[in-house]
Amino acid sequence: MxxxxxxxxxxxxxxxxxxxxxxxxxxxxxxxxxxxVRLGGRLRATRGSAVTFTLRGNETVTGTLVEVADEWVLVSEGIRRALVPIAAVTAVRGMAAGAAPESGGVVRRLGLAHALRAVARDRASVRVSTDGGELAGRIDAVGADHADLAAGVDGRRADGAVWTVPFGAIRVVRSG
CATH class of the missing domain: 1.20.5 (Single alpha-helices involved in coiled-coils or other helix-helix interfaces)
Known part of the structure; x- marks a missing residue:
């Protein structure tokens, strides 16, 4: 026993x-x-959720994460949209704990230049927050690493001012 x-x-x-x-x-x-796990995977898992992005210069973007690409995210701030370069992000609040697998979608592979060209084609008035301050106007042209912004209301100004903004200086591009 x-x-x-x-x-x-x-x-x-x-x-x-x-x-x-x-x-x-x-x-x-x-x-x-x-x-x-990469940041993009966690961001894809967070799509459709409320998030707050803290950007360089302690600027924030708060809203619903609408789209995620390798170089940028699109956030809905109510009726406005905010295009945020991933390179400008210093912290994110509201992220999903898990990650979504890489999608084979075209949007994911579209760079910041592609997104800005779409905004330029729309001829929409935008506010571009940069490391040097905020500019308002219309995106006229987009190069490989910079965008030309026709300054002023609706992109028209008597002096024809055009600001050339390097992508690396852009914190966020907001509609209207």
């Missing part, structure tokens, strides 16, 4: 050790998997 209890105790100890080892393995695999 004592031997049966001894063997049962040994079996329970081995099972407890196996469970503990499995828990360590799962934790290590979880850490390794988490290390491969």
């Amino acid at each position: 004592r031997w049966e209890a001894l063997f049962a105790d040994m079996e329970a100890q081995l099972e407890a050790a196996r469970v503990a080892e499995l828990a360590v393995d799962v934790a290590e695999l979880t850490r390794a998997e988490r290390a491969t």
